[in-house]
Amino acid sequence: MNEEVEMKWNRWIRQTHRWLSVAFTVALIVNFVAIVRSGYSRALGLSAVAVLALMFLTGAYLFVLPYVAKSRGGQRTV
Numbered sequence: 001m002n003e004e005v006e007m008k009w010n011r012w013i014r015q016t017h018r019w020l021s022v023a024f025t026v027a028l029i030v031n032f033v034a035i036v037r038s039g040y041s042r043a044l045g046l047s048a049v050a051v052l053a054l055m056f057l058t059g060a061y062l063f064v065l066p067y068v069a070k071s072r073g074g075q076r077t078v
């Protein structure tokens with residue numbers, strides 16, 4: 001992949017991970033409130049798990065980035 005395209009892609013993944021963290025926090029609060037009010041449902045629980053699954057995928061990508069950069073011998077990520 002072209003270096004510039006790769007940088008853009010990396011930034012997009014990081015922004016996505018950041019905004020997903022907001023969505024996940026909201027989903028958690030909604031779940032807690034529903035439990036307290038005895039209105040919990042499986043769909044509600046799954047909505048949080050679905051966002052967490054996306055967080056894991058984007059987070060795992062962010063995690064390997066520095067190692068990939070190192071194995072290429074570059075100094076592109078700090």
Ligand code: HEM
Binds near residue numbers: 014020058063
């Ligand atoms: C599900 C598994 C998750 C994995 C594997 C993961 C992994 C990572 C990694 C590797 C980074 C980059 C750290 C760096 O800068 O080198 C990161 C950043 C971050 N993570 Fe996660 N994460 C996960 C879940 C979450 C959750 C649940 C939250 C909060 C609700 C969260 C919030 C953040 C935020 C706010 C950043 C900083 C993003 C930025 O640079 O703007 N992550 N995560």
